[in-house]
Amino acid sequence: MLVDGKLFIGASRNPDDSLNKPEYLELKFGNRHGLVTGATGTGKTVTLQILAESFSEAGVPVFCADIKGDLSGIAVKGEAKDFLLKRAETIGLSPYEFRAAPVIFWDLYGEQGHRVRTTIAEMGPLLLSRLMDASEAQEGVLNIAFKIADQGGLPLLDLKDLQALLTYMGEHASELSSQFGLISKASVGSLQRGLLILEQQGAENFFGEPALSISDIMRTTSDGRGMISVLAADKLMMNPRLYATFLLWLLSELFEELPEVGDPEKPRLVFFFDEAHLLFDDAPKVLVDRIEQVVRLIRSKGVGVYFVTQNPLDVPETVLAQLGNRVQHALRAYTPREQKAVKTAAETFRPNPAFDCETAITALGTGEALVSTLEGKGIPSMVERTLIRPPASRLGPITPAERQQLMATSPVSGLYDRDADRESAYEILTERARKAAEAEAARRAEEEGKENAGGRWTLPGFGDETEEGTKTAKNGTRRSSGYQRESVLEAAMKSAARSVATSVGRALVRGILGSLKR
Numbered sequence: 033m034l035v036d037g038k039l040f041i042g043a044s045r046n047p048d049d050s051l052n053k054p055e056y057l058e059l060k061f062g063n064r065h066g067l068v069t070g071a072t073g074t075g076k077t078v079t080l081q082i083l084a085e086s087f088s089e090a091g092v093p094v095f096c097a098d099i100k101g102d103l104s105g106i107a108v109k110g111e112a113k114d115f116l117l118k119r120a121e122t123i124g125l126s127p128y129e130f131r132a133a134p135v136i137f138w139d140l141y142g143e144q145g146h147r148v149r150t151t152i153a154e155m156g157p158l159l160l161s162r163l164m165d166a167s168e169a170q171e172g173v174l175n176i177a178f179k180i181a182d183q184g185g186l187p188l189l190d191l192k193d194l195q196a197l198l199t200y201m202g203e204h205a206s207e208l209s210s211q212f213g214l215i216s217k218a219s220v221g222s223l224q225r226g227l228l229i230l231e232q233q234g235a236e237n238f239f240g241e242p243a244l245s246i247s248d249i250m251r252t253t254s255d256g257r258g259m260i261s262v263l264a265a266d267k268l269m270m271n272p273r274l275y276a277t278f279l280l281w282l283l284s285e286l287f288e289e290l291p292e293v294g295d296p297e298k299p300r301l302v303f304f305f306d307e308a309h310l311l312f313d314d315a316p317k318v319l320v321d322r323i324e325q326v327v328r329l330i331r332s333k334g335v336g337v338y339f340v341t342q343n344p345l346d347v348p349e350t351v352l353a354q355l356g357n358r359v360q361h362a363l364r365a366y367t368p369r370e371q372k373a374v375k376t377a378a379e380t381f382r383p384n385p386a387f388d389c390e391t392a393i394t395a396l397g398t399g400e401a402l403v404s405t406l407e408g409k410g411i412p413s414m415v416e417r418t419l420i421r422p423p424a425s426r427l428g429p430i431t432p433a434e435r436q437q438l439m440a441t442s443p444v445s446g447l448y449d450r451d452a453d454r455e456s457a458y459e460i461l462t463e464r465a466r467k468a469a470e471a472e473a474a475r476r477a478e479e480e481g482k483e484n485a486g487g488r489w490t491l492p493g494f495g496d497e498t499e500e501g502t503k504t505a506k507n508g509t510r511r512s513s514g515y516q517r518e519s520v521l522e523a524a525m526k527s528a529a530r531s532v533a534t535s536v537g538r539a540l541v542r543g544i545l546g547s548l549k550r
């Protein structure tokens with residue numbers, strides 16, 4: 033499906049339905065983002081499937097979410113069905129070969145894929161506020177919580193860590209307020225209740241370790257194909273805010289971690305954001321602005337972001353303006369809002385004198401779309417009425433048995449699945465953190481000399497125990513036998529002892545969306 037550095041999308045047709053020409057998406061413009069829209073049942077998922085297949089074939093890793101389970105078939109070889117063969121023939125696709133794409137399945141719940149987790153610290157206050165739907169006052173308190181944690185070396189890994197820190201903040205509200213700004217006990221209380229709700233919704237699965245490493249979604253196979261990460265999202269969609277926040281976090285991590293590459297020959301990763309309206313639904317302006325900023329800037333890191341949604345009006349104009357490659361499936365035009373969407377969608381295309389865009393959008397068949405991609409020096413091609421090619425992988429879901437088999441042989445098999453085995457993962461990571469801490473301490477001591485030694489930052493209520501806590505972390509001995517009960521302090525110390533990846537060896541600077549910067 034790859035022709036001279038171009039991905040074959042399908043073939044366009046003339047007004048009399050005769051074949052016009054093949055339509056491509058140029059790899060070198062793959063990082064100039066894209067948009068796939070259309071009413072339900074018009075072919076969006078199949079379009080996503082063939083784009084993912086082609087990027088993978090070109091050696092570009094892909095990340096996408098599988099909202100209904102019907103994208104999972106991408107992991108197995110397709111079967112020659114009549115309507116697929118017919119479509120291949122109509123668009124002049126010959127030979128039409130079937131092939132499985134290399135896939136890693138992921139799942140926040142660890143059921144339909146490898147576990148995906150992150151830590152509270154890595155998610156940051158902005159996205160966490162969004163996840164909790166926090167009020168402004170509550171967001172202020174969360175910001176302070178992160179400031180205390182970031183400055184005080186109290187890594188926040190899971191919901192319990194944050195819960196403990198909030199309890200501590202409530203207990204020392206007045207002392208901390210003078211240092212950090214107003215901490216209202218009422219806000220602390222509502223945040224704590226909010227955390228309980230998150231826990232009940234199953235978000236606790238998502239916070240903890242081992243946290244997802246970006247490198248694991250950027251893998252290629254030994255024969256040079258990009259691995260496609262498919263996130264099982266059917267269950268996740270019952271908590272749309274968690275879904276949207278998770279994808280935003282991932283985008284934010286990619287943005288903070290990847291180096292600048294300018295405009296590469298092909299993208300380093302392509303990220304499909306399905307049900308993209310969830311990102312923007314009642315999102316505060318500041319968040320929309322930041323998303324816009326990340327989308328704009330991530331291009332130069334070689335990441336292409338493709339929004340998939342029913343209605344082009346779901347995506348704010350500032351973001352829409354940045355999406356260079358567009359596939360518009362059929363839209364209905366019954367209600368005024370639908371009519372407006374059709375009009376907007378039609379107006380965003382570079383017109384084709386051969387047909388009227390607005391009329392065409394409502395008349396497109398299934399698996400047919402108006403397509404415009406970037407060409408030449410990066411200008412949009414004239415819009416064409418295009419029959420999308422059929423997939424090489426299976427159309428429709430895989431069986432649970434097929435999924436289990438693919439998970440067992442996946443390159444990350446065993447890396448993230450250690451839920452029951454958390455203690456040992458914990459110890460390994462603590463040991464690693466201890467070494468990193470030692471190296472970091474040695475480096476710092478060398479760099480700073482002894483002058484700064486007395487200037488250690490302290491928190492109220494910790495007293496001498498802070499010293500103990502530091503020692504605990506360095507010595508790697510976890511639970512000192514003196515601990516009798518799970519006090520707030522102990523929880524905080526325990527969390528300090530777990531100086532894992534989050535605080536050690538990383539400068540605690542937060543990026544545009546609040547993720548930790550490397």
Ligand SMILES: Nc1ncnc2c1ncn2[C@@H]1O[C@H](COP(=O)(O)OP(=O)(O)OP(=O)(O)O)[C@@H](O)[C@H]1O
Nearest residue numbers: 071072073074075076077078119398399420421422
């Ligand atoms: N490019 C294509 N080639 C062949 N058949 C296609 C193609 N695109 C779509 N179809 C057919 O149309 C059906 C519906 O497509 P698809 O599942 O992609 O729609 P959708 O827009 O994702 O719908 P929903 O909004 O309900 O998720 C497919 O199951 C398939 O039978």
Ligand SMILES: [Mg+2]
Nearest residue numbers: 076077078100
């Ligand atoms: Mg679909």
